[in-house]
Amino acid sequence: MNTEMSKEFTKLLNEVPDTTGKEHVDVLIECATRNKPFVQKCVRDLPRPSGDKLKSGIVISAGPSVRRNESIKRILESGYKGSVISADGAYVACLKAGLVPDYVLSLDPHPTRIVRWFGDPNFEAHSAKDDYFARQDLDLDFRADSLRHNRENIELVNRMAKKTKLILCTSAPKTLVDRVLEAGFEIYWWNPLVDSPHDPDSLTRKLYGINKVPCINTGGNVGTASWVFATETLKLGKVAMVGMDFGYYGDTPYKQTQYYYEMVHRAGGSEKTEDLDKFFFRYTNPVTGGEFYTDAPYAWYRKNFLELFERSTGWTMNCTEGGTLFGGRLRNGKLDDFFKAVEA
Amino acid sequence: MADGTTGIGDILKSNFQVKRPVKLERAGDTQESGHVALASEHRRQALRAVGGSMVYVERERLTWDGD
Numbered sequence: 001m002n003t004e005m006s007k008e009f010t011k012l013l014n015e016v017p018d019t020t021g022k023e024h025v026d027v028l029i030e031c032a033t034r035n036k037p038f039v040q041k042c043v044r045d046l047p048r049p050s051g052d053k054l055k056s057g058i059v060i061s062a063g064p065s066v067r068r069n070e071s072i073k074r075i076l077e078s079g080y081k082g083s084v085i086s087a088d089g090a091y092v093a094c095l096k097a098g099l100v101p102d103y104v105l106s107l108d109p110h111p112t113r114i115v116r117w118f119g120d121p122n123f124e125a126h127s128a129k130d131d132y133f134a135r136q137d138l139d140l141d142f143r144a145d146s147l148r149h150n151r152e153n154i155e156l157v158n159r160m161a162k163k164t165k166l167i168l169c170t171s172a173p174k175t176l177v178d179r180v181l182e183a184g185f186e187i188y189w190w191n192p193l194v195d196s197p198h199d200p201d202s203l204t205r206k207l208y209g210i211n212k213v214p215c216i217n218t219g220g221n222v223g224t225a226s227w228v229f230a231t232e233t234l235k236l237g238k239v240a241m242v243g244m245d246f247g248y249y250g251d252t253p254y255k256q257t258q259y260y261y262e263m264v265h266r267a268g269g270s271e272k273t274e275d276l277d278k279f280f281f282r283y284t285n286p287v288t289g290g291e292f293y294t295d296a297p298y299a300w301y302r303k304n305f306l307e308l309f310e311r312s313t314g315w316t317m318n319c320t321e322g323g324t325l326f327g328g329r330l331r332n333g334k335l336d337d338f339f340k341a342v343e344a
Numbered sequence: 345m346a347d348g349t350t351g352i353g354d355i356l357k358s359n360f361q362v363k364r365p366v367k368l369e370r371a372g373d374t375q376e377s378g379h380v381a382l383a384s385e386h387r388r389q390a391l392r393a394v395g396g397s398m399v400y401v402e403r404e405r406l407t408w409d410g411d
Binding site for chain 2: 017024025028044107108109110169171192193194195196197203204208212214215216217218219220221222225228231232233304307308311312
């Protein structure tokens with residue numbers, strides 16, 4: 001196990017924000033402008049939850065622990081009555097298990113991938129030459145018979161869309177907006193808070209100028225945005241997170257990681273484990289004692305979350321029961337610990 | 345052929361002249377350009393993939409709703 005980040009890992013970690021920034025700046029303005037006619041309601045218009053729904057909430061992200069720990073099933077079996085906030089990648093898994101989230105969030109502007117989380121009417125065209133989802137660990141059944149599962153997901157989402165409020169970023173791609181409008185979601189829009197609104201060339205301010213929609217910091221990913229939404233927008237009393245792995249189980253082959261090709265490229269084209277080790281970093285999770293590892297993008301998400309968490313005054317417990325997200329004053333515990341804390 | 349091997353032109357004799365000369369590619373040329381294109385595509389996809397889902401620069405505020 002490597003105990004210090006290699007210089008290669010650190011270099012890659014520092015490159016992630018630059019890569020993301022250049023890729024997205026024009027896209028965000030374009031998407032916000034294109035989506036403006038659809039902005040009928042925004043997160044400012046959300047009814048404030050009350051009773052048990054205000055007292056606590058669980059944010060369900062799409063990390064591999066959700067499946068391995070059966071987190072959704074355990075939430076259902078506990079009879080939990082608080083708010084349930086799902087990231088887009090975990091939404092269908094919730095529905096399939098019989099758990100209807102109160103809210104589902106989506107933010108990634110990718111033109112062809114994100115719509116799949118809601119059932120993609122153009123699945124075959126969008127899947128060609130794209131093995132992104134082969135690296136998603138949440139729904140193994142999907143990989144075995146993708147076309148059939150996609151059709152079932154479309155029907156399931158169409159049937160259930162009206163029961164969940166869609167908290168949709170103005171960066172949403174056209175494919176997704178078309179799909180969620182067709183499915184019948186009640187949509188509440190928000191802008192991504194991407195830089196200081198007081199900077200002279202602030203992109204956040206430009207986005208706000210387009211639609212006057214409130215801005216939410218994302219930390220770079222939908223899981224963190226879902227947590228900010230739960231703690232800062234809904235202002236829930238106690239918030240738990242599951243599936244917030246920001247990494248991989250120690251036994252996951254490198255080839256199954258999200259950014260494998262980039263790491264192989266950095267290793268001069270080598271796919272040997274010993275050549276790739278320096279592009280990953282390993283942790284021992286304090287709740288399970290298990291080994292997990294991150295690549296640079298997930299390490300970036302982790303760092304961002306922990307920075308934002310220090311700015312939050314809300315009560316949060318990470319109940320992922322695995323992964324790499326721990327440190328500082330962030331509580332880590334098991335789901336049962338959270339249920340007890342809510343009852344206390 | 346100069347290298348002592350038999351080429352297609354040594355076996356088949358045409359009875360017409362083509363209007364436009366045909367440039368023949370060696371087998372290695374095609375394979376090599378394919379490798380380069382594939383590597384370039386992987387590189388392009390990989391660079392895009394390494395970015396996050398969203399820009400993140402602001403480290404102070406969690407939300408903002410105008411001044």
